[in-house]
Amino acid sequence: MFRYIVRRLLQMVLTFFGATFLVYALMFANQTDPIQALVGERPVSESQRIALTERYHLDESFFMQYWYYIKGVLTGDFGTSLTGRKIADMMADAWPVTIRLALIAIVIAAVFSITVGVYSAIKRGGIFDNSTLILTLVLLAMPIVVIAPIAQLVFGIELGWFPPTATRDATFWQLLLPAIVLACIVIAPEMRVTRTSVVENLRADYVRTARAKGLTRIRVIWVHVLRNSLIPVATLIGVDLGTLLSGAIVTEHVFNIPGVGFNLARAIRTEDGPLVVGFVSILVILFLFINLLVDLLYAALDPRIRYE
Amino acid sequence: MFGKSPWKMAVGATAIALLAAGCGGGGSEDSDAASNTVVIGIGEPQHLIPSNTTETEGAAVLAALFYPLVDFDAQNNAVPVAAESITPDAKNTVWTIKLKPGFTFSNGEPVTSDNYINAWNYGAYGPNGQGGSYFFERIKGFADMQSKDPDGEEGPQKAPEPKAKKLTGLEKVDDTTFKVTLSAPFAGWASVMGYTSFYPLPKAAFSSDGVIADGFEDAIIGNGPFKMKGKWEHDSQIVVEKVADFKGTVPKIDGITWKIYQDQQAEYADLVAGNVDVQTVIPTEALAKASADLGDRFKKSPNSGFGFVGFPTFQKEFSDVRVRKAISMAINREEISSQIFLGSRSPATSFVSPVVAGYRANSCGDNCVYNPTEAKKLYTEANGPKEIKITYNVDGGHKAWIDATCNQIKASLGVNCVGGEEPKFADLLTKVEKKQPVGLIRLGWVMDYPLMENYLGPLYSTDGSSNYYGYSNTTFDNLVKAGSEAATPQDAIKKWQQAEDILAKDMPVVPIYTQQNVYGYSEKVTNVNMDLFRKVDLYKIEVVG
Numbered sequence: 124m125f126r127y128i129v130r131r132l133l134q135m136v137l138t139f140f141g142a143t144f145l146v147y148a149l150m151f152a153n154q155t156d157p158i159q160a161l162v163g164e165r166p167v168s169e170s171q172r173i174a175l176t177e178r179y180h181l182d183e184s185f186f187m188q189y190w191y192y193i194k195g196v197l198t199g200d201f202g203t204s205l206t207g208r209k210i211a212d213m214m215a216d217a218w219p220v221t222i223r224l225a226l227i228a229i230v231i232a233a234v235f236s237i238t239v240g241v242y243s244a245i246k247r248g249g250i251f252d253n254s255t256l257i258l259t260l261v262l263l264a265m266p267i268v269v270i271a272p273i274a275q276l277v278f279g280i281e282l283g284w285f286p287p288t289a290t291r292d293a294t295f296w297q298l299l300l301p302a303i304v305l306a307c308i309v310i311a312p313e314m315r316v317t318r319t320s321v322v323e324n325l326r327a328d329y330v331r332t333a334r335a336k337g338l339t340r341i342r343v344i345w346v347h348v349l350r351n352s353l354i355p356v357a358t359l360i361g362v363d364l365g366t367l368l369s370g371a372i373v374t375e376h377v378f379n380i381p382g383v384g385f386n387l388a389r390a391i392r393t394e395d396g397p398l399v400v401g402f403v404s405i406l407v408i409l410f411l412f413i414n415l416l417v418d419l420l421y422a423a424l425d426p427r428i429r430y431e
Numbered sequence: 432m433f434g435k436s437p438w439k440m441a442v443g444a445t446a447i448a449l450l451a452a453g454c455g456g457g458g459s460e461d462s463d464a465a466s467n468t469v470v471i472g473i474g475e476p477q478h479l480i481p482s483n484t485t486e487t488e489g490a491a492v493l494a495a496l497f498y499p500l501v502d503f504d505a506q507n508n509a510v511p512v513a514a515e516s517i518t519p520d521a522k523n524t525v526w527t528i529k530l531k532p533g534f535t536f537s538n539g540e541p542v543t544s545d546n547y548i549n550a551w552n553y554g555a556y557g558p559n560g561q562g563g564s565y566f567f568e569r570i571k572g573f574a575d576m577q578s579k580d581p582d583g584e585e586g587p588q589k590a591p592e593p594k595a596k597k598l599t600g601l602e603k604v605d606d607t608t609f610k611v612t613l614s615a616p617f618a619g620w621a622s623v624m625g626y627t628s629f630y631p632l633p634k635a636a637f638s639s640d641g642v643i644a645d646g647f648e649d650a651i652i653g654n655g656p657f658k659m660k661g662k663w664e665h666d667s668q669i670v671v672e673k674v675a676d677f678k679g680t681v682p683k684i685d686g687i688t689w690k691i692y693q694d695q696q697a698e699y700a701d702l703v704a705g706n707v708d709v710q711t712v713i714p715t716e717a718l719a720k721a722s723a724d725l726g727d728r729f730k731k732s733p734n735s736g737f738g739f740v741g742f743p744t745f746q747k748e749f750s751d752v753r754v755r756k757a758i759s760m761a762i763n764r765e766e767i768s769s770q771i772f773l774g775s776r777s778p779a780t781s782f783v784s785p786v787v788a789g790y791r792a793n794s795c796g797d798n799c800v801y802n803p804t805e806a807k808k809l810y811t812e813a814n815g816p817k818e819i820k821i822t823y824n825v826d827g828g829h830k831a832w833i834d835a836t837c838n839q840i841k842a843s844l845g846v847n848c849v850g851g852e853e854p855k856f857a858d859l860l861t862k863v864e865k866k867q868p869v870g871l872i873r874l875g876w877v878m879d880y881p882l883m884e885n886y887l888g889p890l891y892s893t894d895g896s897s898n899y900y901g902y903s904n905t906t907f908d909n910l911v912k913a914g915s916e917a918a919t920p921q922d923a924i925k926k927w928q929q930a931e932d933i934l935a936k937d938m939p940v941v942p943i944y945t946q947q948n949v950y951g952y953s954e955k956v957t958n959v960n961m962d963l964f965r966k967v968d969l970y971k972i973e974v975v976g
Contacts, residue, residue: 159857161477162562164827164875165485166889166896170577173590174560206477207648208665216665272696280700287700288692291667379697381666389693392826 124422127430128415135411142407143400144189150396151185157394161205179205179397192397196404204390204398213386214401220291220298221375221382225367227295227302232309233360240317240356241349247322255318259311267308267370271377274304288379301378308370309363316359320352327351354424361417368406467974468672468686469708469956471967472698475666475691479651480643481630482554482561487877487965490627491711492689494966495671496537496653497630498679500528500547501621507788507881507963508920509621512679513542513654515607517624523616523918528624530607536633537658537674544609546631546654548601553641554628557593563628565896566879569620571600571612596641616916618923619882626880630654656682656969666691683973708953709967715828718773718949725951731775735878735963736946737784737886738776740821740836740871741900743863744939749871753813755938758871759798760806761843762836768944771832775949779942782934783886784878786963789924795935795942803843810844820870822851824859829873836943863899872900874940881963883927887911891934902939 158167158175176182180191195202201210243252278300279287289297324330325348333343372384383402390398421428476489481497484490501509501517511517515529534542553559555567557577567573575595600612613620623629633652638644649663656679657671672686690707692698695714701707703724713721713729721729742749742758749755764778777785781794793799819840823829830850837848851869853859862869876897878885889895892911893903907930914926934940948961957975960968 155855155861156857159860160855163486164824164856165562168565168896169579170557170564171560171562173578174558177589178560213665216667275697275700280703283704286706287704288697288706290690291664376694377697379692379694379701381691381693385666385693 124430128419131415131418135408135415138411139404139407140193143193143404146403147189147192147396147400148185150391150394150399151188154394154396157181157205157396160392160394175205179203188396192400201401202397205393205395210398210401213398214405216291217381217383217386217402218405220293220380221368221371221384223293224298224302224305224371224374224380224382225364227298228305228309228367229360229364231302232306232313232363235306236310236313237317237349237353237356240314241321241344241352243314244318244321244325245344247318252318255314259314262307262311265307267304267373270307271301271304271374274300275377290379291381293380298380301374301380304378305367305370305374309360309366313356313359313363317352317356320355321348324348324352350424354421357417357420357424361413364413365410466686467684468688469684469972469974470688470690470706471709472692472701472707472711473689474693476669478562479648479663480561481632482550482559482563482566482628484627485562485879490964491966492669492671493627493630493651493653495655495657495687495969496651496659497627497655498534498653499625500629501625503622503625503881503962507786509625517621519618519620523618523620523916524613526611526613526620527604528609528611531678532607533678534654535678536635536652536654538633538635538652540633540635540652541606542631542654543606544603545606546633547629548603548609549637549641550630550632551601552597553632553637553643555598556596556641559641561628563626566623566626566628567598569613569615569617569623570598571614572598573600573614575599618917618920619880619884619915622880622882656680657687660686664691666693680970682970684969687969702951702953705953705955708956709950709959709972710952711948711950711961711965711967713775713949713951715772715775718775721949721951728954729951730948730959730961732948732950732961733786733963734946734948734961734965735784735786735881736776736875737779737877737942738873738875738944738946739779739940739942741874741902741940742871742938743866743869743900744903745866745901746868748816751813751815752936752938753809754815755941756798757806757810757813757815757844758819758840759795759938759941760800760802760809761840762941762943763801763839764799764943765801766839767832767835771835772944776944776946779945782891782931782940782942783883784945787878787881787883787886788920789883789927791928791931794928794931798935798938799942806843807845810846815844815846817846819846819848820851821848821873822853822859822862822869822871823873824854824856825852826855832943833873860899871941874899877946878963883924883931884911884915887914887927887930891939900939902937904933904937907933907937 158172180188192202204210204213239255243255246252275287278284285300286297289301330343330348333347371382372388375382375384387399387402390402422430473491474488476492477486478484478489479492481493484493498513500512500514502512504510513531513534515531518527530542536542551567554561555564555573555576572595576593578590578593602610604610631654635652636643636647650659656674656677658674660670660672663669668691669689695712696716698707698710699714699717702710742755744750768774768776768778780792780799781790783790821833821837823833833850837850840848863872876886876890888911889897891898891902891907893908910926910930914923914930917923917926948965950961952959955975956972958971958973960971962968
């Protein structure tokens, strides 16, 4: 197990450099004139152009710029964004709220979809199962750009149940509506996978054996069936983190949450290479760790899986 | 490896997640709901150093923290505010500025001439890369503080250090008096000094001569009626509170929370829900329902924004003035204002904005009046191009009105018209600079100071900073210059009006709309007025009850 983790960690280092290099290269290729993008439609004076070009090495080649960036990262310095702010500070400001938002969304989505998924599997073919099928179809069909403003309008403004926007120091209450919106995009697949997987396992031999042993129905379903059914669901929840973070770009925009999604969108708009790569590197690291966690979770869920 | 109890683990993880999510916030709701403070929504400012602040968001915050040398009265004439007097010499070249005594910065430092001189020198020095440095251009010695890259931006050589670090045109007389010498006479100089870039900076701003201290921008100290409470919380909020014994005009409110929004729709939602007191720009998407939501708290007032379409006059198709006039006459500005902008912008019939002294309605004459028959006749006579393209940047929300304009041109002239889409303004400029045939160019302008010259100079002069369409007319340039050097503001206006008449003959651009402030406020506040720079008048706004 220890060797397995070390091997994975070494792979992660390579993936990290590969991913940041790729993102940096893409940003570089997309760059037309970052200084103009920064000031909008104002004319840029010659002296300002010279000063900013030198400060941010904009006149140097791609490899040199990437080298400056990596050199900074390795010494713990994420550099300065084109707006003059320390990227490390911007990340420290943006990450906590996004992580809280994503965590609440994951928990809401997981609790809701596993409960409902299991229940509709047990009552397969019934009214509950069919109505959740319709619900998931509706959720799948609605993109988050539609759900988010509608939820804000209906629950935030018209009914006044939730605050219509949240801030960086948002309370759990302020983040609840955006988190529910965010959870909506992953609930449908998680629910369907849970249902299918439980339905399959209910027919398995070991369930019949367990029943024959005289175990209670509850124990059979919640301990034996669910444990085996959760393997695909756990994978899905891990992957869903990516969906959640991309959904966060829209949700954070609509609910005015100054998190990662907003910063990424702004950085791309202003062609701020170092800022994009800074945020993306952490995203990459996060993904890698979650994938590792999911893989390790398999071992916990299925005793047959052993890592060497 | 996790033992035999994945359930405990899952439950534990969930508990940790919820705990982390819930508790991290601290839950600090604004406790001043009942007090005499207001919440004003803005976008994230780019900078708060005065000489680097050229956009509205930063300027709005700085207007609370600083007290300007001059402000503008109802007729947009400059009146001294922090200055006791501003006196030009006979030729309008040397300006003596006397400060009102007794003013201090919010950290207790007295405001002296040095504070202005140091701040302006910092702003003008090229390598500091300040966005507002061009405002100091007229002061003597500016050119020596700039450097030029010897082999262009792409070349390997670095720009040399400029010859001078200080403006020779700034001279201290005593602690409350200083002289500004301009490199050429300019009657409108007093108005220029009303701009954000001309605020003073305290000694505490500089860590050494000409170097701004690290972190000063996040907790900036000004000479105005409000001071920063805590630090600039980027992307979240900026809170300011009243300075105790302020010597100037005292505002009626005790503090302002500038709540930072990334999206105007979200801000509008908060305005309707009563979480924000003033929204300075109601988004176009919400205009239709704004009067229903806000009633008479939905307001309009003039501002300086001016939208137009420029002709690349260097191209053969548009070199004939009849073609340009015909295209202008083919456009129904009324319809665009009412149908596309829902009345939030007005039709433009002049080459400067109605807010400046010297503006004449309809100075564009028949050329800006919708007249499809005459347009068609002129166009056929001049044998104009069979296909017209209007290039614009798609990130600025211009598609709707460009498409409408194109449809009108199609209908009036019977030619094909398409909108050329560029992702960003910079892409558009790159093409224009390479003189690629982009067709007509969508452009806009917001003034820096209320003078006709601030439109005529940058937009239509041969070397104007925003003259991207290459219009050049020596007589026009000379008239603008003569106006700037005129003895009195009245004489200046006369010259500038003559210059504008030339534009009406040459039609280098098609004026389309002038912008308005379209704003709304909550039931908590009253006396909400907005100025030409899209700033709330902080001295008039009041909290109800």
